Amino acid sequence: MSTENKAGLNALPTPEEGVLVLIDDMVQAGVVPIAWPAVMGEWQRDRAREKTVPGAAELQQDHGGATGVAFAWEMRLLAERAAGSGA
Structure with a gap:
């Protein structure tokens, strides 16, 4: 039909x-x-696939809505912590 x-x-x-x-x-x-983040997660599977992690992270941050914002915030906190420890 x-x-x-x-x-x-x-x-x-x-x-x-x-x-x-x-x-x-x-x-x-x-x-x-299922939602696209679940599909992306299945394709990425884990961070051992280092070649595709930056692209997956960028997609999540740019198009992930509240999850993307939370991810960006966590990355900022981790960068500040690393800078503060002299690492």
Whole structure:
């Protein structure tokens, strides 16, 4: 069934409505949606993958909302502590 039939519209739905219809179809098919930080965490897995840690941290800080702000704050505190200890 097309998105226009599902939405009960003669024209195609807006992109936002279309995405919601597609997400609903996926959920009905058994997909369990997760948020992007969980996906990023699965891809990064751990800090042993040193090559990708800076990019993952930058994404988290720039687009992670409150978590990104908390991460930035923690990094600032760690930098201040390192500077204060002469390290």
